[in-house]
Amino acid sequence: MLKKVLTLALVSMVSFSLFAGGQQEDVQESGPVTLTYLVASGTDQNQAWAACESFMALNPDVNFELELRPGGTDGDNIVKTRLATGEMTDIFYYNAGSLLQALNPQQTLVDLADEPFMNNVDDAFKMTVSQEGHVYGVPNQTAMGGGILYNKKVYADLGLSIPKSWAEFAANNEKIKAAGITPVIATYGDSWTAQLFILADYYNVQAANPDFAAEYTANKAKYATTPAAMAGFKYLKEGFDKGWYQDGYATAKYNQGLELLATGKGAHYPMLSFALTNIVENWPDSASDIGFFAQPGPSADQNGATIWMLSANYIPATTKGAKLEAAKRFMEYLVSPQGIEDMNRNVPPSGPYLVKGAELPADVLPAVLDIASYIDAGNSAPALEFLSPVKGPRLEQFCVAVGTGQMSPEEAAANYDKDVANQAKQLGLEGW
Amino acid sequence: MSKKQSNKSLISSYPNWFYLPAIITFGIFFILPTISSFYYSLTRWTIFDATFIGFENYEAFLSDPMLSIGLKNTFIYAVLTSGLKTIIALPVAVLLTSGIRFKGFYRSVVFFPVLISTIAIGITFSMMMQPHTGLINVALSSIGLPMVDWLGNPSLALYSVVLVDVWQGLGIATVIYMGGILAIPQDYFDAVKLDGGFWIKFRHVIIPLVQNSTFTVIILSFIGGLRSFDLIWAMTGGGPGFASDVLTSIIYKQYQAGFYGLSTAGNVILFLMVTILVFPLKAYFDRKELDV
Numbered sequence: 084m085l086k087k088v089l090t091l092a093l094v095s096m097v098s099f100s101l102f103a104g105g106q107q108e109d110v111q112e113s114g115p116v117t118l119t120y121l122v123a124s125g126t127d128q129n130q131a132w133a134a135c136e137s138f139m140a141l142n143p144d145v146n147f148e149l150e151l152r153p154g155g156t157d158g159d160n161i162v163k164t165r166l167a168t169g170e171m172t173d174i175f176y177y178n179a180g181s182l183l184q185a186l187n188p189q190q191t192l193v194d195l196a197d198e199p200f201m202n203n204v205d206d207a208f209k210m211t212v213s214q215e216g217h218v219y220g221v222p223n224q225t226a227m228g229g230g231i232l233y234n235k236k237v238y239a240d241l242g243l244s245i246p247k248s249w250a251e252f253a254a255n256n257e258k259i260k261a262a263g264i265t266p267v268i269a270t271y272g273d274s275w276t277a278q279l280f281i282l283a284d285y286y287n288v289q290a291a292n293p294d295f296a297a298e299y300t301a302n303k304a305k306y307a308t309t310p311a312a313m314a315g316f317k318y319l320k321e322g323f324d325k326g327w328y329q330d331g332y333a334t335a336k337y338n339q340g341l342e343l344l345a346t347g348k349g350a351h352y353p354m355l356s357f358a359l360t361n362i363v364e365n366w367p368d369s370a371s372d373i374g375f376f377a378q379p380g381p382s383a384d385q386n387g388a389t390i391w392m393l394s395a396n397y398i399p400a401t402t403k404g405a406k407l408e409a410a411k412r413f414m415e416y417l418v419s420p421q422g423i424e425d426m427n428r429n430v431p432p433s434g435p436y437l438v439k440g441a442e443l444p445a446d447v448l449p450a451v452l453d454i455a456s457y458i459d460a461g462n463s464a465p466a467l468e469f470l471s472p473v474k475g476p477r478l479e480q481f482c483v484a485v486g487t488g489q490m491s492p493e494e495a496a497a498n499y500d501k502d503v504a505n506q507a508k509q510l511g512l513e514g515w
Numbered sequence: 516m517s518k519k520q521s522n523k524s525l526i527s528s529y530p531n532w533f534y535l536p537a538i539i540t541f542g543i544f545f546i547l548p549t550i551s552s553f554y555y556s557l558t559r560w561t562i563f564d565a566t567f568i569g570f571e572n573y574e575a576f577l578s579d580p581m582l583s584i585g586l587k588n589t590f591i592y593a594v595l596t597s598g599l600k601t602i603i604a605l606p607v608a609v610l611l612t613s614g615i616r617f618k619g620f621y622r623s624v625v626f627f628p629v630l631i632s633t634i635a636i637g638i639t640f641s642m643m644m645q646p647h648t649g650l651i652n653v654a655l656s657s658i659g660l661p662m663v664d665w666l667g668n669p670s671l672a673l674y675s676v677v678l679v680d681v682w683q684g685l686g687i688a689t690v691i692y693m694g695g696i697l698a699i700p701q702d703y704f705d706a707v708k709l710d711g712g713f714w715i716k717f718r719h720v721i722i723p724l725v726q727n728s729t730f731t732v733i734i735l736s737f738i739g740g741l742r743s744f745d746l747i748w749a750m751t752g753g754g755p756g757f758a759s760d761v762l763t764s765i766i767y768k769q770y771q772a773g774f775y776g777l778s779t780a781g782n783v784i785l786f787l788m789v790t791i792l793v794f795p796l797k798a799y800f801d802r803k804e805l806d807v
Contacts (some may be wrong), residue, residue, distance in 0.1 A: 156771035163773065167562040185773060187563045271667075271755055331646035333667030333755045476772030477581070484756030489669050498580045505575060509559060509774055511566075 116409045117146040119172035121165075123158050124151040126360050127224075127394070131176055133429035134223050138416050145409045155275065156476065159185075166191045171399040173406050174413065178394045179211035179220055181472040185510065192219045193398040193407070200415040205437035211392045211469050220395025221414040223426065225434040227391040228356040228454035229283035229466060230377045235449070237264055237350045238374075245376045247383035249318070256327050259350045265329040267322050268349035269486060270340035272333070277482035279353035280322075280378070281315030286387040286464045287380030288312050296470035302507065302514040307496040314381070316492035319485040333487050338365075345369040353378065355391055359433040359450055375453040377462070387462030388454060392469050393437060472510055475502035556780035565776070572780035581757050582765065588673055589761040592747075593740030595674075599681045600688040600736045601729060607685065608692030609721060622693075626686035633683065637749025640679045641666060644750075669758035672751050676759060680746055684739065688732045695728030696721060730800035734793065741789050762788070 122131040135147040165171045196218040212220030246252035256266035291311035298304035306312045343349035345366035377388035423441040484490040507515040558565035643650040644665035652662040665675040744763035753760035770778035
């Protein structure tokens with residue numbers, strides 16, 4: 084009892100949004116149902132609302148109220164706190180993979196494994212929203228490619244070809260630099276963007292060490308002692324040593340990076356393909372100039388893309404009665420052919436769908452076709468965060484420290500290996 | 516009637532239960548969370564449940580390889596901000612208590628930054644300190660000076676934040692000094708008139724007689740510097756990399772990452788550190804305090 088009081092007191096001290104948007108308890112059995120829906124503001128919000136509107140047009144008895152949260156680690160906190168206190172919205176949108184595992188899904192979420200509509204969902208996706216045979220999430224977006232977004236006009240003007248190995252990439256960069264264009268855009272003002280050289284290199288890590296993810300989770304493989312994993316840190320340093328990054332990159336923001344890429348002032352931006360949605364919004368005329376290639380590794384023979392699974396919609400265990408029924412109907416709609424068709428119309432896809440039988444529309448962006456071609460050819464691997472729950476929260480800081488020349492790759496890798504131990508212990512993994 | 520007796524009769528004229536609302540509020544919102552945070556710092560806490568793990572969090576926090584940078588930065592930040600505020604505020608206070616024209620206007624100007632939200636100041640300055648488009652660099656380059664990457668240069672970022680902190684906190688320090696200067700009896704100034712000179716007045720009357728204000732300014736701004744967070748967070752987020760990380764930003768990032776037990780342990784350590792540094796300082800100042 085005392086522990087409960089203590090938890091309550093401390094939780095109420097640390098969380099700001101605790102009492103914002105609490106649920107109405109008394110659900111009316113008939114009449115329209117209003118579902119509250121928590122999403123991250125920005126791109127996710129637009130996509131979620133588009134799905135809600137299409138669904139409401141077909142189901143006049145259901146209304147939605149969107150609640151917004153910040154992205155990143157601030158958003159993680161809000162989701163965890165609201166789940167822990169039973170104050171979660173009726174549906175919410177959140178990452179799959181390692182972040183989902185930290186939500187304690189078996190206690191806090193509704194199991195959807197036995198719902199017939201789950202048969203429409205791709206098995207590779209289901210793996211990332213499952214725990215011990217229970218399945219919790221339904222997608223309403225496309226998978227993403229993580230790699231290098233590049234400006235095709237720059238490539239055409241300079242007569243460059245797509246690099247298949249890191250050496251070719253480095254050679255391209257020198258030519259681009261000689262032409263007075265920024266070879267590699269870096270935006271460390273939004274430090275999460277600094278991680279791409281490491282995270283998007285996972286296809287190459289896995290090609291060299293097929294068991295890396297399992298051994299990494301079991302505290303056997305380390306970044307500092309695995310040369311293929313270490314490579315990402317070295318790439319960051321190489322960019323710094325050779326002056327590939329633009330002026331002022333240490334404080335530049337993600338949006339500035341997109342502008343450089345879209346306007347052709349920068350040639351490459353190591354990024355996730357969801358950035359395409361932002362480019363379509365802000366520089367619609369340039370969106371078709373942007374292409375995608377996988378981050379090249381040591382050998383041209385092994386070239387493939389690292390794929391990010393999509394985030395998913397979940398129903399918390401606190402949703403009951405008519406609301407639960409309506410929430411499940413919404414989930415069913417999201418993975419139905421009608422739902423996919425509406426989604427294609429509302430938001431241009433930034434990667435392939437992970438719903439069985441879902442086709443990309445004919446007018447899809449060239450970068451999305453680039454990503455799909457890696458997947459269709461079998462040259463893709465999921466990012467490490469979907470294979471292992473171990474990801475240190477300070478990776479981005481280590482990446483910035485290396486990319487600004489403050490830390491050597493070796494030092495950063497060794498320190499990062501220590502940093503992930505906190506995460507592994509927090510999750511209670513074996514062997515740490 | 517002696518002073519002591521009159522105090523006593525004042526107290527007893529109120530029933531004890533008048534204290535109750537204050538005690539309850541203070542207990543629920545301060546004492547209880549403080550005590551429970553000591554407990555949770557000994558657990559692996561996921562918000563959903565807490566497992567007791569002894570001192571493992573303290574061990575993990577103190578063995579963090581990046582902690583030394585944070586500690587060093589915290590110390591530099593606290594010493595620099597409190598030192599600069601003390602040094603700059605006194606001459607400003609002397610100026611603002613002298614017979615200059617538009618005194619009221621200047622006083623408002625100096626105090627104004629105190630009234631603005633720190634986050635707003637942080638965001639504004641981080642825009643103004645942008646390497647190419649920021650106001651400060653545009654101004655510098657227009658008079659032919661080189662542009663400075665205020666927040667992007669790892670060896671400069673912390674000091675840029677220090678400058679902004681001093682700019683913002685100067686008002687409070689100045690007001691404390693002005694109070695001290697205005698409390699100096701006129702006789703001292705009359706006496707020193709014979710020896711002439713502003714310098715004599717400043718060095719031998721003002722500096723010694725505002726000593727109590729100096730102590731207050733140092734203590735307040737030193738504590739403020741040790742636990743400063745909002746300005747650093749708004750301006751650099753502790754970056755680039757770890758270059759401007761301080762103890763509080765390290766703790767906050769651990770909290771963000773969901774290491775609730777670990778970050779609570781960090782807070783307990785911060786609490787102890789502030790106490791250990793500030794109590795001797797306070798005791799020393801109390802001993803030396805003048806009774807003007």
